[in-house]
Amino acid sequence: MVEKRVPDAEGAAHDAAGGPLRSSRCEALSGTIAVPGDKSISHRAVILGGLAVGETRITGLLEGEDVLRTAAALRALGAEVERCGEGDWRIHGCGVGGLAEPSDVLDMGNSGTAARLLAGVVATHPITSFMTGDASLRRRPMQRVIAPLSQFGAGFVSRQGGRMPLSIIGARTPVPITYELPVASAQVKSAVLLGGLNVPGRTTVIEPEATRDHTERMLRHFGGTVDVVLDGGVRHISVVGQPELLGAAVDVPGDFSSAAFPIVAALLLPGSDIVIENVGMNPGRSGLLTTLLEMGARIDLLNARERGGEPVADLRVRGGALHGIEVPAERAPSMIDEYPILAVAAAFADGPTVMRGLAELRVKESDRLGATSDGLAACGVEVRAGADDLTVVGGAVRGGAEIATQLDHRIAMAFLVLGAASEQPVRVDDAAPIATSFPGFVALMNSLGTAIGPAA
Ligand code: S3P
DSSP: OOOBOOOOHHHHHHHHHOSOEEEEOOOOOEEEEEOOBOHHHHHHHHHHHHHSBSEEEEESOOOSHHHHHHHHHHHHTTOEEEEEETTEEEEEOOOTTOOOOOSSOEEOTTOHHHHHHHHHHHHTSSOEEEEEOOTTGGGSOOHHHHHHHHHTTOEEEEEGGGEEEEEEEOOSSOOOOEEEOSSOOHHHHHHHHHHHTTSSSEEEEEESSOOOOHHHHHHHHTTOOEEEEEETTEEEEEEESSOOOBOOEEEOOBOHHHHHHHHHHHHHSTTOEEEEEEEEOOTTTTHHHHHHHHTTOEEEEEEEEEETTEEEEEEEEEOOOOBOOEEOGGGGGGGTTOHHHHHHHHHTSBSEEEEEOOGGGGGSSSOHHHHHHHHHHHTTOEEEEOSSEEEEEOSOOOBOOEEOOTTOHHHHHHHHHHHHHSSBOEEESOOGGGGGTOTTHHHHHHHHTOEEEEOO
16 A cells, blocks of 8 residues: 655645646556544534533544634533644533623634534524624525424524524523424424423424434434334434433544545546545545446445444545436435535546536525536536536546636535646636635645646
């Protein structure tokens, strides 16, 4: 096996500085890497640590800006949250029901997950809180959590259309609810389940389409009870409120959604052979793997094992030709964050790739459907975007465009990967959003052989 590489200091400096980046065509990638900790699991570890009694010790925590926002919010809500070393954090929680009223506005930055999950937590505590975020987050819909959380008895004041900033008046005497998700969203499911923790009685979420189940897994890991009943393929997920959650050790696996970028880069560059160690393989997250395998990708799962209640594996990825396929709408929840990078893979594949069921992409950190299709078109790719579908016709990719990141980390990273394989370099206008989920991205990619650097 090839020697394991660590990010170089120069690359790390590029990441931290933000500004425009340029990615140029490179040779085959090689090496063994590990990507940063899973973002979804990291948020939940910090939140449940803050709601547990006793000490929670987290290793491998993603120290991206999104998770740091959650950590700061838990501190503002009264938990002791301490960084002991790289990715190594200690939390002393307040116990379910024990959060204090924050003395200032909770700023969730770019993170929809932080905002929605924490809205659930504070909605059933007898406190009033105020929440805001960056320009991207202030455009995103919060009505999807306001609707169910109001049923607990919480009060909300928002801008028009349920947009942030929000004031949240937590329910003094919350009542349990049963809520059917109108949209396949793990964030909404988690907001309701976390809200239900401080409500006497049973709170149930009905989930017609399965979404990532990190909240359910981690609640059990902290000693909570989560019941899942399948009724005609529909999941009824319930928690009984006011449990005593006990501090736990959490070892966060690498983020599959981050691994997606080096995976696709390696696939697109013939002769590449890389290994990504310790990648989270939760079935609610790994739809991209299924899709890439259907497209003819050479990806091997090595060492499949379990870590802290989550499946993990090492992935060996080898470069080679891909062909276009149809990606069914039912698969969308299990790869919802991976469409920009899948679309990049599709641009180099043989024939068209049709992706359906993408309406949710319109309300991510950017309108990802629009940003992906505009960016591909600017790079000379034949692409058609509908209201909730995307068709990408693969072939030779010219590149040579400037991509507007629109405060969206995944758009930035997807197009830097495109530039590694296109005929002409690609410029991305703002590297700063990458730090929300993948600090060290440039250095880690360059350690494999990409040529990403500051743009003039
Ligand atoms: C997340 C759920 C997804 C995903 C987001 C993280 C989570 O959002 O896009 O990056 O951690 O629960 P939705 O559940 O709203 O689709």
